């Protein structure tokens with residue numbers, strides 16, 4: 001299931017790739033897309049920060065995937081932020 005490297009990441013794709021990113025095991029092209037998404041997405045920037053804090057607290061990367069309801073909650077916060085703070 002290869003995707004064209006020119007395609008932008010979605011927030012969900014970024015969340016799925018975040019452990020690989022933090023382990024520096026992403027392919028260069030994916031890492032580039034990851035960084036490009038981070039540069040324009042405050043939600044994912046915050047998410048990455050939270051992930052780093054989690055790793056610091058646990059002492060290692062959490063290997064289990066994000067529970068869907070937790071992801072939905074995070075994305076819900078993001079939608080509210082966008083409503084609360086227009087560009």
Ligand SMILES: [Zn+2]
Nearest residue numbers: 011041043044
């Ligand atoms: Zn995002």
